[in-house]
Amino acid sequence: MFKESPLELLVHKLETHTRLGEDDRRALLTLPYRLKTLEAERFILSEGEVPRFSAVLIYGFAFRQKVASDGSRQIVSLHMPGDPVDFQSLFLDISDHDIRTLTDVMIATVPRAEIQRLVRTYPAISEAIIAHLLIEASISREWILNVGRRDATTALAHVLCEWAVRFAAQGLASDDGYELPMSMDQLADVLGLTPVHVSRTMKTLVTKGLIMRDKRHISFADWTKVCEVGDFNGLYLHLQAGHADLREPRPRTLSACR
Amino acid sequence: MFKESPLELLVHKLETHTRLGEDDRRALLTLPYRLKTLEAERFILSEGEVPRFSAVLIYGFAFRQKVASDGSRQIVSLHMPGDPVDFQSLFLDISDHDIRTLTDVMIATVPRAEIQRLVRTYPAISEAIIAHLLIEASISREWILNVGRRDATTALAHVLCEWAVRFAAQGLASDDGYELPMSMDQLADVLGLTPVHVSRTMKTLVTKGLIMRDKRHISFADWTKVCEVGDFNGLYLHLQAGHADLREPRPRTLSACR
DNA sequence: CGTTTAATTGAAAGCAGTCAAACTATGTGG
DNA sequence: CCACATAGTTTGACTGCTTTCAATTAAACG
Numbered sequence: 001m002f003k004e005s006p007l008e009l010l011v012h013k014l015e016t017h018t019r020l021g022e023d024d025r026r027a028l029l030t031l032p033y034r035l036k037t038l039e040a041e042r043f044i045l046s047e048g049e050v051p052r053f054s055a056v057l058i059y060g061f062a063f064r065q066k067v068a069s070d071g072s073r074q075i076v077s078l079h080m081p082g083d084p085v086d087f088q089s090l091f092l093d094i095s096d097h098d099i100r101t102l103t104d105v106m107i108a109t110v111p112r113a114e115i116q117r118l119v120r121t122y123p124a125i126s127e128a129i130i131a132h133l134l135i136e137a138s139i140s141r142e143w144i145l146n147v148g149r150r151d152a153t154t155a156l157a158h159v160l161c162e163w164a165v166r167f168a169a170q171g172l173a174s175d176d177g178y179e180l181p182m183s184m185d186q187l188a189d190v191l192g193l194t195p196v197h198v199s200r201t202m203k204t205l206v207t208k209g210l211i212m213r214d215k216r217h218i219s220f221a222d223w224t225k226v227c228e229v230g231d232f233n234g235l236y237l238h239l240q241a242g243h244a245d246l247r248e249p250r251p252r253t254l255s256a257c258r
Numbered sequence: 259m260f261k262e263s264p265l266e267l268l269v270h271k272l273e274t275h276t277r278l279g280e281d282d283r284r285a286l287l288t289l290p291y292r293l294k295t296l297e298a299e300r301f302i303l304s305e306g307e308v309p310r311f312s313a314v315l316i317y318g319f320a321f322r323q324k325v326a327s328d329g330s331r332q333i334v335s336l337h338m339p340g341d342p343v344d345f346q347s348l349f350l351d352i353s354d355h356d357i358r359t360l361t362d363v364m365i366a367t368v369p370r371a372e373i374q375r376l377v378r379t380y381p382a383i384s385e386a387i388i389a390h391l392l393i394e395a396s397i398s399r400e401w402i403l404n405v406g407r408r409d410a411t412t413a414l415a416h417v418l419c420e421w422a423v424r425f426a427a428q429g430l431a432s433d434d435g436y437e438l439p440m441s442m443d444q445l446a447d448v449l450g451l452t453p454v455h456v457s458r459t460m461k462t463l464v465t466k467g468l469i470m471r472d473k474r475h476i477s478f479a480d481w482t483k484v485c486e487v488g489d490f491n492g493l494y495l496h497l498q499a500g501h502a503d504l505r506e507p508r509p510r511t512l513s514a515c516r
Numbered sequence: 517c518g519t520t521t522a523a524t525t526g527a528a529a530g531c532a533g534t535c536a537a538a539c540t541a542t543g544t545g546g
Numbered sequence: 547c548c549a550c551a552t553a554g555t556t557t558g559a560c561t562g563c564t565t566t567c568a569a570t571t572a573a574a575c576g
Contacts, residue, residue: 018349048493066403068412069489074403088396091276091389096396096494119388120381127377130384131349133391138346138354140398141334145324147406148332148450152532184555192406197532199556215541231327235306236354410564442523455564457524473573 005029006058006108013082016169017135017238018128027122031115033108044085044099044107051095053109054086060105061181064088065098065189075189076143077136078102078163080170087129088136090115102181138236147192150231152201155191157230160211160218165234177212177219205229263287264316264366271340274427275393275496276386285380289373291366302343302357302365309353311367312344318363319439322346323356323447333447334401335394336360336421338428345387346394348373360439396494405450408489410459413449415488418469418476423492435470435477463487 011028014020020028035058038044044055044062062085064077076097079085089095090112119126142162146155163180167173180187184195184202191198205211210226212219220226227233269286272278278286293316296302302313302320320343322335334355337343347353348370377384400420404413421438425431438445442453442460449456463469468484470477478484485491 064399066399068403068407072407074406076399076402088392090392091385092392092396092496093498094493096496097399116385119385123378123381123384126381126384126388127349127374130377130388130391133388133395134346134348134350137391137395137398138350140395140402141322141324141355144334144398144402144405145326145332147402149326149330154326183553194533195555196534196557200532203556235352238350238354240351452565453523454525454566458564461524 005033006035006106007031007033007056007110009058009082010056010084010108013084014125014128014132017131017240018124020124020128024122024124024128027118027125031110031118033110035106035108037104037106038101040101040103040105042101044101045089045095046098047095049095050093051086051089052112054084054090054112054115055099055107055109057081057083057085058106058108061102062105063100063102063186065100066096067098073189074147074192075186077139078190080166080172082170084129084132086112087115087133090119090129102186135238138238142236152191152193152197153204154229154231155193156187156198156201157205157210157226158232159187159190159230160205160220161227161230161232162234162237164218164220164223165237165239169237169239177217180216180218182216263291264293264364265289265291265314265368267316267340268314268342268366271342272383272386272390275389275498276382278382278386282380282382282386285376285383289368289376291368293364293366295362295364296359298359298361298363300359302359303347303353304356305353307353308351309344309347310370312342312348312370312373313357313365313367315339315341315343316364316366319360320363321358321360321444323358324354325356331447332405332450333444335397336448338424338430340428342387342390344370345373345391348377348387360444393496396496400494410449410451410455411462412487412489413451414445414456414459415463415468415484416490417445417448417488418463419485419488419490420492420495422476422478422481423495423497427495427497435475438474438476440474 007029011020011025014028033056045051047066057079059081062079062083063075064079064085065073065075067073085099085107088097119129139162146158150158164173164178167178172178182190184198188195188198193201202213205226206213209221210229212221265287269278269283272286291314303309305324315337317339320337320341321333322337322343323331323333325331343357343365346355377387397420404416408416422431422436425436430436440448442456446453446456451459460471463484464471467479468487470479
């Protein structure tokens with residue numbers, strides 16, 4: 001999976017949108033870390049907690065959630081290998097949301113103070129982290145639009161497209177589609193809907209001949225049409241197509257949608 | 259409004275959550291800028307545009323929006339004086355959303371490259387900007403929860419509370435409440451509802467004796483109860499109560515809700 | 517004082533929610 | 547190897563919050 005350090009995944013992630021120098025890379029790779037495996041549905045960080053460590057996802061999926069007082073929950077982001085899931089509280093005292101594992105995962109935990117030190121010492125790393133945060137913010141904005149203004153069909157098609165592109169950029173999807181790492185309940189909490197309705201909506205996407213589904217494997221019968229139905233245009237993901245590492249693992253059918 | 263430079267507002271904003279040194283302050287205050295006034299509803303930055311300047315709000319209100327393909331729009335954030343509204347595209351090539359004026363505003367525009375230079379040169383400024391971005395991200399997450407999982411009454415009460423606290427922190431609200439800088443249409447686009455329903459919902463809040471309303475002036479009959487109805491707990495705003503500048507202009511009734 | 521824009525109200529329709537039951541897949545133990 | 551338990555998904559029928567469309571009222575303005 002990685003040659004020397006699992007933190008190479010982090011370096012690689014940051015380099016997808018910023019250029020790092022040799023010393024920056026070294027600083028990141030020599031960060032002290034501890035590997036940890038967690039089962040699905042576990043908490044990496046809870047709301048109200050004081051974050052002392054910063055976790056980088058090595059394999060598996062994770063997500064952020066917020067819970068309303070009536071017990072309903074909203075999933076606010078999805079994360080995949082390489083993502084530094086704790087940067088959102090890098091300079092904040094208490095966490096305002098939960099970070100949970102979606103699948104069995106491996107994370108590398110780094111003392112938060114060490115990351116803070118790098119930010120203060122290495123301008124390029126600081127810039128890379130800012131760029132990373134800006135992209136997460138952009139995805140959040142699209143997420144708000146999705147739950148706020150799109151009907152169930154459009155919203156579902158949209159996230160399926162978004163994840164197809166993001167997974168592909170990480171080499172986690174092929175022309176044959178990808179493995180949706182979520183239950184109907186979790187998808188419902190992504191979309192602000194009920195699992196019952198998500199199930200129905202998913203069915204209509206299949207019935208209409210837009211996607212194929214086998215268990216949790218999703219593939220696209222007509223990528224362009226799904227993008228249209230889902231009002232999807234991947235610009236907000238800020239994946240510069242010009243970047244060498246992104247071109248290859250990205251399937252042709254997916255990159256078609258700009 | 260400001261003694262020497264309008265950029266003092268920015269310095270002040272950044273200092274609410276990070277400590278800056280004398281040199282950091284000076285670097286910010288000697289940034290080249292041009293003052294500009296804009297009428298309400300104008301675009302500060304449009305989706306797809308390449309941002310070359312970074313705007314700091316000097317007075318008035320602004321907001322971010324995203325527009326779906328069916329023409330419906332979602333407002334994704336609200337900004338007030340001192341806010342650096344363009345930091346969201348500081349290191350991104352094209353804007354993924356619109357930034358618009360809500361009221362007549364004055365902005366100070368700074369070349370984007372100048373801000374980037376400061377990030378690379380002054381670690382404390384870099385840290386302050388990151389902290390600022392993290393708080394905006396936190397507010398975004400709460401916004402997603404609001405739009406995705408809360409019913410109209412709860413969601414409306416929630417934003418009224420959030421803005422009461424944020425306005426108070428900027429000295430824009432008093433014990434007597436505050437001036438809502440929005441029309442029903444705009445509020446609807448904040449909540450992912452229709453203006454008709456927002457109007458009805460607002461009425462029920464008044465009828466239930468929770469808030470008072472005179473045109474766009476909002477005041478709270480029972481702050482604690484509105485917080486309850488709105489499922490509001492201001493922790494996610496990360497306004498450290500310990501900070502001197504925040505204590506005074508924050509009305510007692512508002513600070514009651516943690 | 518008419519004109520324009522924003523807010524409000526009413527009635528009807530619709531998308532998604534709720535509740536409960538049936539179904540499917542997977543895994544376990546006898 | 548099969549019965550049974552478990553967890554997740556799907557389906558049906560009914561309810562309800564919010565939308566839609568249209569009409570009315572109120573406020574702002576020259």
